[in-house]
Amino acid sequence: MNYFVNEKGYYGDFGGAYIPEMLYPNVEELRQNYLKIIGDPSFQQEFHHLLKDYVGRPSPLYLAKRLSKKYNANIFLKREDLNHTGAHKINNTIGQILLAEKLGKKRIIAETGAGQHGVATATVCALRGLECVVYMGEIDIQRQAPNVARMKMLGAKVVSAVSGSKTLKDATNEAMRDWINNPVDTHYIIGSVVGPHPYPDMVSIFQSVISEETKKQLLEQTGNDQPDYVLACVGGGSNAMGMFYHFIDDEKVKLIAVEAGGKGVDTGFSAATTFLGKEGVLHGSRSILMQTADGQVVEPHSVSAGLDYPGIGPQHAHLFKTHRAKYVSITDDESLQAGLLCTQMEGIIPAIESAHALAYLEKMEFKGGENVVVCLSGRGDKDMDTYMKYFGF
Amino acid sequence: MNRITKLFKEKKNNILSIYYTAGYPGLGDTIAIANALEKAGADMLEIGFPYSDPVADGPVIQASSKHALDQGMDLNLLFEQLKELRKTVTIPVLLMGYVNPVLQYGVERFCEACAQVGVDGCIVPDLPMVEYEEFYKDTFLKYGLSNVFLVTPQTSVERIHKIDSLSNGFIYLLSSSATTGQNLQVSDTTAAYFSRIAAMELNNPTMIGFGISSKETFDKACKYANGGIIGTAFVKSLSSDKLNENIDAFMKMFRA
Secondary structure, X not given: OOOOOOOOOEEOOEEOOOOOHHHHHHHHHHHHHHHHHXXXXXXXXXXXXXXXXXXXXXXXXXXXXXXXXXXXXXXXXXXXXHOHHHEOHHHHHHHXXXXXXXXXXXXXXXXXXXXXXXXXXXXHHHHHOOEEEEEEEHHHHHHOHHHHHHHHHOOOEEEEEOOOOOOHHHHXXXXXXXXXXXXXXXXXXXXXXXXXXXXHHHHHHHHOHHHHHHHXXXXXXXXXXXXXXXEEEEOOOHHHHHHHHHHOOOOOOEEEEEEEEEEEOOOOEEEOHHHHOEEEEEOOEEEEEOEOOOOOEOOOOOOOHHHOOOEOOHHHHHHHHOOOEEEXXXXXXXXXXXXXXXXXXXXXXXXXXXXHXXXXXHHOOOOOOOEEXXXXXXXXXXXXXXXXXXXXX | OOHHHHHHHHOOOOEEEEEEEOOOOOOOOHHHHHHHHHHOOOOEEEEEOOOOOOOOOOHHHXXXXXXXXXHOOOHHHHHHHHOOHHHHOOOOEEEEOOHHHHHHHOHHHHHHHHHHHOOOEEEOOOOOHHHHHHHHHHHHHXXXXXXXXXXXXXXXXXXXXXXXXXXXXXXXXXXXXXXXXXXXXXXXXHHHHHHHHHXXXXXXXXXXXXXXXXXXXXXXXXXXXXXXXXXXXXXXHOOOOOHHHHHHHHHHOOOO
């Protein structure tokens, strides 16, 4: 079974490039060049130099002892929260900004949900001196105020997306509209493994450093680079794809993708795409998305802005359909409780996104001795307001 | 012969095509607007079926789509309404919208329904050419539907020829790479692009759209193509009271 992209830009039934003609030249330019540019030794050298000295990689793989004892397994946390800017998102923006420079682009646009990708994009634009415009849903701007301030301080222009549900999906629409209207000098840094081919493949390649390091670190720490389980949360699915990447072809490693169940999968306030979605086209690729019988995209709900998206990347749709990975869901309440538990047992405040992955540990049964890696995709500083309100601190 | 092909055979220039969103302003206005437009001199109609995430559209058509969806417009209802279309309307009619509603309706079922109600063609901006050729073309042709592709100033010559070879009806030239509703500015580079296309002697006729809002911009479009398409400016002019009077007044700008 091929779990990766084929020459036509598809993962099994999913993927492709469903874009209007206005976007074709830009996407085609990327498609023709991305592998060549990424494979170039000078690109690799600069990419790894920045990941090491600017981002602070490799991120630690930390054996969480108290959580391990509680769950009766070896729980390893892949500490993407310790990256510069506080999440895994920067791995991708470093890669894409270097690529945009090679393509001669002068202006960068991005969409953001929780604001982590927006901050990561604004950061690399400041680093390289490029103009930056970030689209963010009006509701997300309200619930992620610290990240909005960070982006502004970094010199980015933050544009409020006021259409539709005013969250990540609509910010993505606005960014795509900007790209249509600026077809020559602009590069669109998509923050997840979504969008038209080659974005899902390109973003997963940049994020694959997560599993590349994990394998090495597991080998050093346990003598075995094969974990029993790998867990990650999924909105669009970029940290999960980075966490899964080098384990996908090793079928002994069980992959678990945790979706945002919101108030509960059947409540009408959920973002659990594989439970509620059907095959269709959104944001340029064929995948699984939450939609009405008429094909209108449904507005999702999650307490976590970074998971509040009605679709998943096409590679996730393929991993789901082929049963290579297991897709599960965790509610708002469960994720917040798991966030508190991790904070008080390990002294790590996780992003609410990452807390969804942690929460699933409660539902697993271990014999003892299994090695389990959880991608701690981001830190919870940005979520303090939500945590404070929920727990009444 | 398909009505689109017939139109371009009989009329070579000043062809006026009007876009409007089904279900806007009133849920039941679809046929009334078509009748009023034909009476007022439109040569062709593009009826938009609304989608929740219209990435190629500017604020006006986004708003009309949202309004239509909120009122309950969907493809089932639209095809139900269009059963009345050919009782009165004789000019070519295309449906325009995004690919996901078509996929959910079912491609074959969609094409069959188009043929049954007398729709002549489709414009689906986010349906890629390669997908169309591989999976959709035979079905479109089986039901006698034209499929219209877009071309922008950035589209390569090679790709334009490919589009020409896959088109049956006309080619939709965008005045610039833009979402709908911007003003048409015919700069030197746009003029050069339009002239370049005209000089290619394509098999299909061409229509210029995106940004045509006045007699002046329509005439400019007609200088370089067989006609022009008006969308946003028309949708903006619509209101529920005095629907027919407003349409007449709008159309007088172009068909005095």
